[in-house]
Amino acid sequence: MSTETSRLDQFVSPARRELWYRSYQRFTNQPMSVIGLIIVVTITIAAVFAPYIAPYPEHAGTFTDFANAFQQPSLEHPLGTDDVGRDILTRVLFGYRIALTLVAVVLGLGVPVGVTLGLTAGYAGGWIDTIIMRVTDTFLALPPLVLALAIASAFEPTLEVAMFAIASLWWTWYARLARGLAASQSDEEYIQAAKISGASTSHILFRELLPNCLSPLLVKATLDAGIVVLTGASLSFIGLGVQPPKPGLGTMVANGTNFLPTDWWIAIMPGIAIFILVMGFNMLGDGLRDLFDVEVEQ
Amino acid sequence: MTAPVLEVKNLEKYFDTNTGWFENKPPVKAVDGISLTVDEGETLALIGESGSGKSTVAETIINIHEATGGLIRYQGEDITNPLKEQLETIRSDIQLVFQDPTSCLNPRRTIEKSLRVPLKATGVAKDKRNQRVQEMLERVGLTDEYLYKYPHELSGGQKQRVNIARALAVEPRLLLLDEPTSALDVSVQAKIIDLLRDLQEELDLTYLFITHDLSVVRNFADETAVMYLGEIQEKGPTEEIFQSPKHPYTRALLSSIPVTSDSDEEYRPDSEPLRGEVPSPREAPSGCRLHPRCPHATEECSMQHPDTQQVDDVEVQCIAYKEESEGFESLLTATNDTSTESQ
Amino acid sequence: MSSDPLLEVADLSVGFDGFDGYADVVGDVDLRVERGEIVTIVGETGCGKSVTTKAITGLLEEPPAHVDGSVEFDGMDLRELSEDQRESLNGDRLGMIFQNPLSGLNPVFTIGEQLIDTAMFGGKNDDGILSYFRRRRSTADRENARDRVVKMLREVQMPDPEAVLDSYPSELSGGMRQRALIAQALLNEPDLLIADEPGSALDVTVHDRILSLLTDIIEDRDMSILMITHNLGVARQVSDRIYIMYGGRIVETAPTEEIFEEAHHPYTQGLIASIPQLSGEEMAGGIDGSVPKYTDPPSGCRFHPRCPYADEQCRQSPPPEVSFGEDSHAVCVRHTDDGTTPTNEKTKRRLMKNGSVQTGGER
Incomplete structure (x- = not known):
């Protein structure tokens, strides 16, 4: 049933507020996505303010207190302590800092580059499209983890190198996605109309096309954030990412495996921490996808 | 005499459908040698069903497509496949209004933002744009409360008004209207037609009005051209086309309009249904393109491409039409073997 | 022939729950179709005409829709019937044609497979699974059904019906698809045909012929049609009586000539x-x-x-x-x-x- 009729009494702000309110309602109707959002927001806040809220901020680095090593989870150390007596909760919070920085850098570099290339390819078509997409395909053929391994072993295995390695491949997926979206949209009449009105190419790409491709990109970025966290943790786990004594989540798990199964918390607690963050991103992404799917149907 | 605003001569637009290197399919002749002129302040209606190439004509004139052959002149100047500076003239003097009022507005941008695009492109100063946008809305009969709405909040008629406003923003001289009312209800269609007429008077605009619905143009167009499969079949003053349609295709189009009054019923030519359906432009028939469907077709029609005959003010592209007998031989001899249907 | 109308709708109302609250779409709709009569509902976009026919044919999902009122078809209240009874009625005594000739046909089956199935099983789904398989395997039945389908395709003036049987919907033109759908709807000789803007997605010349074909067939068989259209000219051309709908209400009804006079x-x-x-x-x-x-x-x-x-x-x-x-x-x-x-x-x-x-x- 179409209810696209407009009311005279409906002025600007109420109409827009209604739109937001409706999206909000649809979003909050899905408990999973709300939980996902809460997880992501809570972890982000905790990570940002880690120096202030962590119980033992000094434990984040090279700290040793052998007297307190291998402590089981207790009130004093909610997640226990590791082999040199550092509080695992503190280190998990600082680990989140590193993980989220990785997400921000990888997506912050990968998404704009990929989206720009993809939109250009999709809108321009022809040989521009062919060139951009073949280059993208070449990069796609390399698994990020393997390239990161190669780069990390060629250079110094540090967090920065790992970030660069992951980011240098991550844009490909966005290029492909954006290209598909842009190609399907650029035949739409509103693009033609803008062209005839004399709009510049950059106007059409970023003001006309991009807003209409944003929803799937946002969903992908959210779901991807979880994968970036996992990739970073995997690199750290095999010793090519965050180097001790920095509290990388993967590094902590790797270190903890030496003490399984007796002192299980040293490995398991950071593992659970990774799991919760990734799950949070996934739930949020699924929720957003459902939200935008409804929008498309309407 | 001054040059006509728009003059199109033997315009051709072929689409290459080969996708691979080794394919060698013949091109699709969407527009195949059409000629038309529109004088200042006049309206020319271009009629045709789906696949006739009528929209391609407009899109080629405004340089969305590159012409394959022929000539397009705007106020005497050749704008076929224009140079860069000519393109700027085209974009500011010729505008296109699309058929579907919904799909040609960006769903994620407010009306105001959509209307600003042509202003920015033509270099209207930033501080004047607000005022201009409001003027544009007012001109098409909308109030400024629509400025910050999104397209989905507007009805079909309102959206089409916005589209017209956008086309008028650059103060064009020639407006190409591609089925501007066919997505609308009749009660709204009448309003839009009314608006277009007012605007034409007020701004001294020239229209090329493209539609599949003959009845709409009756009171609107000075001249009418009927297109079928990329060719113009009949062209002349609207009045005459309606009063004595000559080409079998025009007659079939007119007779298939569901009319609403007895006076119209009399006006309509007797039913002369066409067989089958419009073939794909890919497989355009030889000779006269209508011959496989035409009730008056003779063997000659399938062999030979018909020349254009001039009958009074009307140009007809038909072999079977004989001026002296004022109609068709087949009509005079056997009237009723046309209703049987074959492939 | 009884004097009761074939279809009688009384006090029909339809509403929907939505984000904007309850939408009161259709209300106080009374309409009837006599035997052998062609009736049209005319209205513009969003007037509730499609919702009305969907409510009549039971195609609305409840909820979110709320339907109220009575729909009597040949003495049976359609709203009281069980789903099974309804389905067998739909294939057999009630035919339906929709506006879009492409969406009405399944793209992965040939026209023949779809039409022959309709001829064999339409309105017989209460037979039980055993007789279904017995019939499915019976070549005699199949041959019989095929003959009926070909005959019906001839009747809707389908060019080369035998070849059409082996074609997929995508291989046919819009007009031929519409003809196939009309043939399908008429195969089991329904008493009432409900048609939602038949052929209006097609070119004018083709649309015109689909309409005259439909009315000719209906007249020959003494069937009834309830047709929906937005075009008063179409209504004038085909119907005996017209209902005009606006804003979910029937605002006027009269015999066709009277409306235009x-x-x-x-x-x-x-x-x-x-x-x-x-x-x-x-x-x-x-x-x-x-x-x-x-x-x-x-x-x-x-x-x-x-x-x-x-x-x-x-x-x-x-x-x-x-x-x-x-x-x-x-x-x-x-x-x-x-x-x-x-x-x-x-x-x-x-x-x-x-x-x-x-x-x-x-x-």
Whole structure:
């Protein structure tokens, strides 16, 4: 049933507020996505303010207190302590800092580059499209983890190198996605109309096309954030990412495996921490996808 | 005499459908040698069903497509496949209004933002744009409360008004209207037609009005051209086309309009249904393109491409039409073997 | 032949739950189709005509839809039937044709497979699984059904029916698909055909022939049609009686000729006056405003914000139904008081540009 009729009494702000309110309602109707959002927001806040809220901020680095090593989870150390007596909760919070920085850098570099290339390819078509997409395909053929391994072993295995390695491949997926979206949209009449009105190419790409491709990109970025966290943790786990004594989540798990199964918390607690963050991103992404799917149907 | 605003001569637009290197399919002749002129302040209606190439004509004139052959002149100047500076003239003097009022507005941008695009492109100063946008809305009969709405909040008629406003923003001289009312209800269609007429008077605009619905143009167009499969079949003053349609295709189009009054019923030519359906432009028939469907077709029609005959003010592209007998031989001899249907 | 109408709908109402709250879409709809009669419901986009037929045929999902009222088909209340009973009725005695000729056919089966199945199983799904398989395997039945399908395809003037049987829907043109759908709907000789804008997605020349084909077949078989259209000209061409719908209400009903001779409701009059005339007679400038929002419909008469005759009374109380003859009614208050009775001419004059009244909505 179409209810696209407009009311005279409906002025600007109420109409827009209604739109937001409706999206909000649809979003909050899905408990999973709300939980996902809460997880992501809570972890982000905790990570940002880690120096202030962590119980033992000094434990984040090279700290040793052998007297307190291998402590089981207790009130004093909610997640226990590791082999040199550092509080695992503190280190998990600082680990989140590193993980989220990785997400921000990888997506912050990968998404704009990929989206720009993809939109250009999709809108321009022809040989521009062919060139951009073949280059993208070449990069796609390399698994990020393997390239990161190669780069990390060629250079110094540090967090920065790992970030660069992951980011240098991550844009490909966005290029492909954006290209598909842009190609399907650029035949739409509103693009033609803008062209005839004399709009510049950059106007059409970023003001006309991009807003209409944003929803799937946002969903992908959210779901991807979880994968970036996992990739970073995997690199750290095999010793090519965050180097001790920095509290990388993967590094902590790797270190903890030496003490399984007796002192299980040293490995398991950071593992659970990774799991919760990734799950949070996934739930949020699924929720957003459902939200935008409804929008498309309407 | 001054040059006509728009003059199109033997315009051709072929689409290459080969996708691979080794394919060698013949091109699709969407527009195949059409000629038309529109004088200042006049309206020319271009009629045709789906696949006739009528929209391609407009899109080629405004340089969305590159012409394959022929000539397009705007106020005497050749704008076929224009140079860069000519393109700027085209974009500011010729505008296109699309058929579907919904799909040609960006769903994620407010009306105001959509209307600003042509202003920015033509270099209207930033501080004047607000005022201009409001003027544009007012001109098409909308109030400024629509400025910050999104397209989905507007009805079909309102959206089409916005589209017209956008086309008028650059103060064009020639407006190409591609089925501007066919997505609308009749009660709204009448309003839009009314608006277009007012605007034409007020701004001294020239229209090329493209539609599949003959009845709409009756009171609107000075001249009418009927297109079928990329060719113009009949062209002349609207009045005459309606009063004595000559080409079998025009007659079939007119007779298939569901009319609403007895006076119209009399006006309509007797039913002369066409067989089958419009073939794909890919497989355009030889000779006269209508011959496989035409009730008056003779063997000659399938062999030979018909020349254009001039009958009074009307140009007809038909072999079977004989001026002296004022109609068709087949009509005079056997009237009723046309209703049987074959492939 | 009994004197009862074939289809009688009384007091039908349909509403939907939505984000904007409850949308009161269709209400107070009474309509009937006699045996052998062609009836059309005419209305513009968003007037509730499709929702009405969907409610009649039971195609609305409840909830979110809320349907109320009675729908009697040949003495049976369709709303009381079980799903099984309904389904077998739908294939057998009730035929349906939809607007889009592509979506009505399954793209992965040939026309033959689909039509022969309809011929064999339409309306027989209460037979049970055993007889289904028995029939499925019976070549005699299949041959028989195939013959019926070919015969029916001939009747709808399908070119080369035998070849069409082995084609997939995508291999046929729009007009041929529409013909196949009509053939499918008519295969089991239904008593009533419900057609939602048949052929209107096609080119005018093809559309015209689909309509005349449909009416010819109906007349030959003494069937009835309930047709929906937005085009008054189409309604005039095919139907015996017309219902005019606006804002989810039937505002006027009359035999076809009467509507075009002298309509009584201002909306009908406005519609007629807005149609371009081949004779070149000047037409009215259309009706101001747009269809009402169903979540917040206008009070009183739903047409009042767009009506050139509206006054305080129209705004406040729902209009009464006024009768002008056995089959002719209009729902408008202007006919009960004297003086301002709307006529075709008067409405047209009021809707002409000069005499145009400023009303709400689209300005």
